[in-house]
Amino acid sequence: MEYWQPRFETMKRKQLEELQLKRLKKSANSVYKNVPFYKKKFDEAGVRPSDIKSVDDVRKLPFTKKTDLRDNYPFGLFAVPRSKINRLHASSGTSGKSTVVGYTKNDLKVWAELMARCFYMAGVRPGDVFQNAANYGLFTGGLGIHAGAERLGCAVVPSGTGSTQKQIEMIRDFGVTAFHATPSYALYIAETAKKLGIEPGSLPIKIGLFGAEPWSVNTRKELEKSFGIKAYDSYGLSEMMGPGVGFECKEQDGLHIWEDAFILEVLDKRGEPCDPEEKGELTLTTLCKEAMPLIRYRTGDITKLMDGECECGRTARKITKFFGRADDMLIIRGLNVFPSQIEHVLMDMPEVGEYFQVVLERVNHMDEMTVKVEMSDRAFSGELGDLKKVTGTVTKKLKEQLNLRTNVMLVEKGSLPRFEGKSKKVIDMRTSI
Structure with a gap:
């Protein structure tokens, strides 16, 4: 039965x-x-x-922040007895204690239904072979994506991350038609396939579902061109449930954003509603969570509400692709810079490849930003003059976008690190000095 909830x-x-x-x-x-x-906050x-x-009275209610989850580690925000908890997930805790989230049996059912709804909206259908190249474990993108694809009626391949050559083999041999991964890992799979003499566009994938990290419109174009697919963006966060909040x-x-659930x-910075088309912080309140309902959770993700009705006929409001995270925003010489801005500039330039890395240092008490960029095959000739020209073009484009002087370093293709999960595009060395 096709999964569709017009109600x-x-x-x-x-x-x-x-x-x-x-x-x-x-x-x-x-x-x-x-x-x-x-109770104390109320x-x-x-x-x-x-x-x-x-519904507008939600504004009377107090905010919840990520630090509140850590301060109440591990189970202080649970609203049901622990005997009712069917599953636990947790963040990696790289910036402090893990944030722990719990699910009742009904929470897991609702989550799977929302995920199935997302996939159906993007064109996935019962009978599709669905490969999930996400990390299985405490990360919600593994089991969360898996359950939704099963709920829809797909044959799910729980490939997880790693063993890239094996991933390609399974895609080809199993006839995978729908594929989920981080966009950076998907680009790496395409690159690896080419090295193996396999054209990514010859693989049976028709629909690509990507998320868990920021990616630009130009990255979408590269993915669609490489694999010959339609590439869809997704949004979720473990504090809400995981993936499936929006698609x-x-x-x-x-x-x-599924407004029957959130x-x-x-x-804006004062906590007041932004006008449509004005950038602000996405704040979400759960409506269906039993184990750990969250009130006015400040996600830290910067976006805009979109006006008007969608051609698809769905009435759930839409937000734009994210401009970055409030806590990922880099302050360089007093200017606000998001890594996604840099990616947008680079991915619009045929002279450079899909991989870059930003290195921040403090030199003579001044912030210095170096952007390492891999050359694309079509631009590399080995001529010094060509390298100088490309470096100058990249530097100029970044200055126009960021209003900031940057150092650009062209590096050999394949020399920057590849990641099977979320990519790490910024190395900030300023705090270590």
């Missing part, structure tokens, strides 16, 4: 807000009654769940 996906705004209000009241009551952290803000009379439809123009706000 929720095409719901009129008035009906949707009625559903949101009902679910918001339930979530607010749950955390106020069962989570001491939220009391300090002088608000009770009974004060919620409309692109076939229009490939913005990410639909209330979305885009807020």
Whole structure:
């Protein structure tokens, strides 16, 4: 049976807000009654769940930040007894204690349904062979993606990360038609296939589903050209549930956020709602989570709300591709720079390849940024004059985009590190000095 939920996906705004209000009241009551952290926060803000009379009243409620999850490690934000928890996931904890999230049996069911809805929207159908090249384990992209593809009726290949040559072999031999990975790993797979004498476009993949790291419009073009596919962006975060919070439809123009499961706000630095088309921080409130409902969670992701109805007919509002993360933003000589801005410039230049690395250093008390870029095959001639010309062009384009002087270093193709999971494109050495 094809997976499609028009009752929720095409719901009129008035009906949707009625559903949101009902679910918001339930979530607010749950955390106020069962989570001491939220009871204290609500009391300090002088608000009770009974004060919620409309969806807009979500603004009366306190914010939740990532530090709150760490401060309540491991189970302090759970709203159900531990006997009701069916699964635990956790972040890697590279910047402090892990953030732990829990799921009840119903949470896992809802998550799988939302994921299936996402995949169907992007054109995946029952009977597709779906290869999931994401890390299986505490990372939500493994089991979360897997469950959604199974729920839709796909034959799932749980390939995980690594063994790139084997990944290519499975894609070809198993007739994989839908593929999920980080965009950087997919580019690496394409590169590896070419080295093996296999044209990526000859593989049976028709739909590529990518996420877990920022990627540009030009990266999409490169993926679609390499594999001969349609490449779709996704959005999720473990604090909400994992992947499946939002996804692109076939229009490939913005990410639909499932508003029957989340209330979305885009807020400015003061915590006030942004105007449509104004950049701000995405803030989400869960509406269906039992184990760990979160109220007004500040994601740190910078985006814009999009105006107008989508051609696909779905009424869930859309946000733009992300401009970066508030906590990933680099401050260089007083200017705000997002790595995605650099990627956008580079991926629009045929002279350079898909791989780059930003190195930040402090020299004589001044910030210095060096962008290492791999040359593309079609631009490399070995002539010194050509190298100088490309370096000058890249430097000029970055200056125009960033309003910042950068050092550009062209490096040999294949010399920058490849990653099977999330790529690491920035090395900030300023704090180690």
